[in-house]
Amino acid sequence: MDNLLDIRGLSVDFRSARGRIKALRNISLGVRRNRILGIVGESGSGKSTVLWSILGLLAGNAEVTAGEILFEDRDMLDLSRREMRARRGEDISVVFQDPMTSQIPVLSYARQMRDILYRRDTSAAEKRRQAVEIMGKVGIPDPEARVDQFPHQFSGGMRQRAGIGMALMTGPKLLLADEPTTALDVTMEAQIIHLLQELQRELEATVVVVSHNLGLIAELCDDVAVMYAGEVVETGEVRAIFHNARHPYTRALLECDPARVEGRSRRLPIIPGEIPGLIDPPKACVFADRCQKVMEICHREVPPEAVRPDGGIARCHLLEGPGHDPSWPPPNDVLTVPQGEAPAEARQPSHAPLLEVRDLNVRFPVRRGLTGTLRRAQHVNAVLDVSLDVRAGETVGLVGESGSGKTTLGRAILHLVASQGGSIKFDGRELRGMKEASFKPLRRDMAMMFQDPIGSLSPRKSVRALITEPLQIHGIRDVDPDREAERLAEMVRLPRALLSRYPHELSGGQARRVGVARALALNPRLIIADEPTAGLDVSVQGEILNLMADLQAEHDLGYLVITHNLPVVRHISDRLAIMYLGRIVEIGGAEEIFESPRHPYTETLINGIPQPDPDKRRAITAATGEVPSLLNRPKGCDFVTRCPYARSLCHDVKPPHETDTRGRTFACHYPLGEGARKD
Template sequence: MDGLTLDFRTNRGRVKALRDISFPVRRGRILGIVGESGSGKSTVLWSILGLLAGNAEITSGRIDFGENDLLRMDAEAQRAVRGEQISVVFQDPMTSQIPVLPYARQMSDILYRRSMSGADKRRAAIDMLRRVGIPDPERRVDAYPHEFSGGMRQRAGIAMSMLTGPNLLLADEPTTALDVTMEAQMIGLMRGLRDDFDTTIVVVSHNLGLIAEMCDDVVVMYAGEVVETGEVHDIFHNARHPYTRALLECDPARIEDVSRKLPVIPGDIPDLTKPLSGCIFADRCQRAKPECATIAPPLVARGTGVARCHLLEGPLADASWPPPASVMTVAGDLGGPAPVRTGAGEAPLLEVSDLNVRFRTMGPIRARMKGVSDPFVDAVLDVSLDVKPGETLALVGESGSGKTTLGRTILNLQAAAGGAVRYDGNQILGMAESRFKPLRRDMAMMFQDPVGSLSPRKSVRALITEPLVIHGAEGRDLDAEAERLADMVRLPHSFLARYPHELSGGQARRVGVARALALNPRLIVADEPTAGLDVSVQGEILNLMADLQAEHGLSYLIITHNLPVVRHIADRIAIMYLGRIVEDGPAAEVFARPAHPYTRALVEGVPQPDPDRRRPQTATIEGEVPSLMRRPKGCDFATRCPLARDACRAAKPEHRQIAPEHRHACLFPLRDAGEPTT
């Protein structure tokens, strides 16, 4: 890629989305592109694929693929290259997959150029679904996208992209919706594809741990420019640009002190419709000098790549920059210690006892015809947990473990088959909607998809005041309430006139937080509150939630698979596997001394933003998650547990107390040294 410059024509003017983008993609290697939302990472991929929006205009540059310039190919030549030689894994699997076609048909259509029989295409699809960890691929290949969890849809998307064995694979946030165990499997799978087929891979991600573990080379982008390039070890151990170092500092996986707020990069990405001069990062750089705002920085060759910064060369060079890698103080002020939470010793605000949620797998007539006496699966089984006032409980587990189903059932958005849910001492499970509606003022939900959960036809002002309208607050000044809520989540008032498609992921997440806070609730169920956010915005959202919790006494039930985040925000953790809680206890204790082998695998499986600490294959959980249709007779984890014994396969373990508020469900819990007890 050489000198790529691209504008978008909009009503607000021309958005200079990419400016003089140049970097090589070396054959047989994995290149990672990192940067905040709005940096132009995905636009680079769409330029390679020729899938840019109609208002895009490439004003200069080349994209050479082999001996051909992709930008100068006609439409027919581009179609011949796409899919066969260049494939892509999209960021949002739900919108990139056809909702009315089963995966068998979608994957067969991908192979339309191949002279294969329908049966062979089906076998190829099943084999690829098995390789990416889809349980029961022979059956699930006939499923539709809406029947898969978010993580399983992403796995299916990766499987579809790999079907043709492409020379170049483009992956746009390929592991955003995946838990650490499946993320590790995807990393191993994609690296295996590179090794087995000499496939070159370009990965766009905000997950620095994934980039450090998976990639050979790294490109750092900011506001439409490449600010630094280099091999992965050089970037992570000897970053030259202040922006690169700030990104690394903001990663919660690098921060040992959990008693302080997460660091953030102050300010926002500049408005790319306005004239640009000087260093694009100058307004947010804590090392900037006055000249940085007016003089374009030089492109300086350093180490295995280049960096665009005045501090490295020229009249503004600073001999003290860059400091040693161990000294990283370029991000925003942490703002002091995190707020002290309350709740210890108080009666629970929320109590869940022996909750069971079942889903019918077939209709009664079909069940009778097939002789099936119990046509149900238990998505949530015998779950008990509680949340105290002002406390944060994190619910952690792999995709498909039942976390979201549990959260929806607690809020009466999903029917339960048994058990009890008490809110403030009152039984609410199965309560009629007319009686439950007043309680919804005290209980709110932040949905996993911040943009998809917002009506595209309503402005931000209407969206964040909608709960007030629904609950009969017509007499209040809604404009004043909208501004109050915007101030609460630190959203500029000018954004109130925008629509969801005009918001970044972090801005949409703030709108979701404002909606949840509109009625001053006491309990918020937050489903993946940091999914899809870059590390700096992620820190802003989590710090905001902590401040609001301290100010309003909020209780949080946070559903997530992001363990570095959990370590910083949770008071207690509940680990969920195949619909059951296998371990729960104080966060610090669970991280330091996990009792269940599954918990240990999750903790040890977190990718580290350090290429020298790449996870060994032994750190990941082998095998597939068992199907709910064929739940193991004994311990649910026995089929994948490296320490399982015959007793584990015979009976389900009961929950045992091993410390105050620390329980597990394992017949042979781990010692402190990581070995099972006798």
């Protein structure tokens, strides 16, 4: 094959106080010219280490112990520092995961892009022209003016577009992308995927994408490599991998993706266990301890390499040698991983609302200019006229793009930000205007799971101290803290051995379990969960969501789940509230909304769900463009600037909330579906 990049037998160790971490072991990959290779696997599998090995950007404690990385038949590992610097940017560029940390906040994009071309013997005016051209090519509106702006003046999607443009400034032969859409909403993710595809075809570039998002890999890539615990376990063309996965781990990953679970299921498939420690990795099959088809030979011998029909490979005893099983793999509709340990009992939500929010408004003052303190303050309405209920034993999903006001609403309910209008009632008691001394006892009945599972935990406290901290804050002294920590850890299925660890020693899933245990410490009745699966692998997502379902069934908890992950929220929610630009635009039963959305924004979100199937690649979503600024709301419908169905009335009149015969509430002049109005 005509490979631009060949990785052969690459092994990388990291020196640590506990010993050498064998992060990569005998990695071999070929990257074909003018194609997109996706590297997929759980966190800790070594995906990003492969990328940084290519560019020589490994940490100082890393050591390449074996192998070669051939780029155009030249071993990158043999290059001097000067030769490597000449390759970086010119021949190989990177799109980083977080544009806010990879872009310089005090320099304009014009300056940053000019600096990228420092090797080029061209004038500053010509470099600026090229910067404007590439900004326009990646879809930045009004590039001539916006090229002089700074990263903080761009939205998340525009910053990522600018990052892609910066990576393409030099016309590289190889583009590396590390989780390029991980922080983006589904609508913006679809636009970035199509942008990468178009640019790859136009520039005839070769691309390597690292992601744990199976939908992104299915939509974007031509070839796929699946990694687990520092090894490549399967490779092949994208359709062959997604339609005929042969390694048990690849099958398990695909089955755990909520987007592949048809209909609504309270129990999501999971891969039991965790990735093995890499200080002393398994000598035979690295997946044996978690595999549902494990045999005695799997613990004793290294699995053989079986060639796939499409030319890829899969390393598994089930496919070759003495352990060969002709019945493997089973048909795609046969589940090979468990759907949790035991189904949660059916819940019947109470009729009386536990939480009642009516016409809630939250606004923030905004001042402009250096003399803003002397000027009259402007305000932005982050939450505007929001009404919703949550009943005991019910899960309400609050869905919307970043910046729609979801987290602000959750914080306002818990008195973490002030609200300026409306009503918040908990168990019939009005919370707005209540003094903190009166509100503090109610905090025992309401808890919040924060979005960042590690960042929300004090790095100076052990897991045991973190779990019992709410008891100390509320002065509860009639329980033994150690026994209570062990009880809560057992409740959330957190091994007792982890109680003595600190947050930086935990995986994302373990840190999330600590957050759940903290939220449950005071036996609350309502939990507001802010992005409870953010940053987690699909297998860990299932574990956390199954755990939340079990706890809800046992303790009759009410959940308000804030998320932009639609496949997840479909499976766990009884009802959905769709939020856009601070307003609720639609509320109804979860399955009804997915089957028949009434608001165009809801339809856009549902159509934008990435499908882990290469044959179901999305078209560019109808709602292109950026979310309007809260300082410059449209006069009429908030969604009018992005709505494909907008008419003259939508530009001038804000739509009122209406309720149809099925109890679905929506705010649209021309609702979709049955009974839609006509001009």
